[in-house]
Amino acid sequence: MNLIIQGTEIENSDLRAVAKLAGASQIERITGEAFRMLDAEPHPEIESFCEETALDFAFVVPGKxxxxxxxxxxxxxxxxxxxxxxxxxxxxxxxxxxxxxxxxxxxxxxxxxxxxxxxxxxxxxxxxxxxxxxxxxxxxxxxxxxxxxxxxxxxxxxxxxxxxxxxxxxxxxxxxxxxxxxxxxxxxxxxxxxxxxxxxxxxxxxxxxxxxxxxxxxxxxxxxxxxxxxxxxxxxxxxxxxxxxxxxxxxxxxxxxxxxxxxxxxxxxxxxxxxx
Structure with a gap:
């Protein structure tokens, strides 16, 4: 799965933390407010981390x-x-x-x-x-x-x-x-x-x-x-x-x-x- 992370202000440290939780192989920049993490897997702590850091997250099927x-x-x-x-x-x-x-x-x-x-x-x-x-x-x-x-x-x-x-x-x-x-x-x-x-x-x-x-x-x-x-x-x-x-x-x-x-x-x- 791909994991899309979005927010009005995204810190690099927060991106890296989410990528580590999801076991993502790579982070791609979509816009200044959105990033795509490749080969990501769900993790029980992702939702709470994103809530704390004011980030939106979505697991999406690659190629959609x-x-x-x-x-x-x-x-x-x-x-x-x-x-x-x-x-x-x-x-x-x-x-x-x-x-x-x-x-x-x-x-x-x-x-x-x-x-x-x-x-x-x-x-x-x-x-x-x-x-x-x-x-x-x-x-x-x-x-x-x-x-x-x-x-x-x-x-x-x-x-x-x-x-x-x-x-x-x-x-x-x-x-x-x-x-x-x-x-x-x-x-x-x-x-x-x-x-x-x-x-x-x-x-x-x-x-x-x-x-x-x-x-x-x-x-x-x-x-x-x-x-x-x-x-x-x-x-x-x-x-x-x-x-x-x-x-x-x-x-x-x-x-x-x-x-x-x-x-x-x-x-x-x-x-x-x-x-x-």
Missing amino acids: KLTDFGLVAMDMDSTLLAIESIDEIADLHGVKAEVAAITQSTMRGEINFAESLTRRAALLKDLPENALQSVYDERLRLSAGAEKMLQRMQSVGIKTMVLSGGFTFFTERIKKRLGLDYAFANTLDIQNGRLTGHVLGNIIGATGKGEILEQVRNELGLSKEQVIAIGDGANDLKMLGAAGVGIAFHAKPVLQARATYCLNHVGLDGVLNLFE
Whole structure:
């Protein structure tokens, strides 16, 4: 196996220590923040050492190329974006603390997503529609490395998709801004320029994310092994389950436990370093 080590600041002494634990035969530099250790073997102390030194690690099969994939599916809030958009909307309505508490409980898997979104949307009742544009213009931030990752994937022909339990107001604008191929999310009900506190149609939650990913995957004629899914919370479990490679990005423990790889310290461009 190869062992990929990534971090924002990597000390040579830490690299050597990991290589010794893994019995690696050679260390190759990928970028200034990523290194590949050849002929590495798992060791029980690698995980704890990397946690202590703020390093991400991943054991990967040699020869696995980025061009082996045909689709990447990404969660939006706290994954593709460095914000929780619904929390920022709530802040403009004076209910951020209440909404954020529900958001975090949902991400930990403590509340059913449909119930969670229904409760959070109700708290936004009577908020002016233009508040959504204010959040997009003033508060929206992409996660570190997002554009670099997407540009590289798009350059090799990988289809890109955002699949969110959030709102179409944001996913449609992000789709256009980043040149994504697909965008799926929930639609807020707006009447007379104000939010009604309701969500239109069937709510896209954990199950919906998995089903939509499978549908798009099949339409593209791709196998499960040709799909990468990236998320951060319990709502992304079924989406990652519908992909050959599931990546937990700065994620809750419930998702990290089920993911193929975990990135806790580097940006989304760290995904690129997992493949040759």
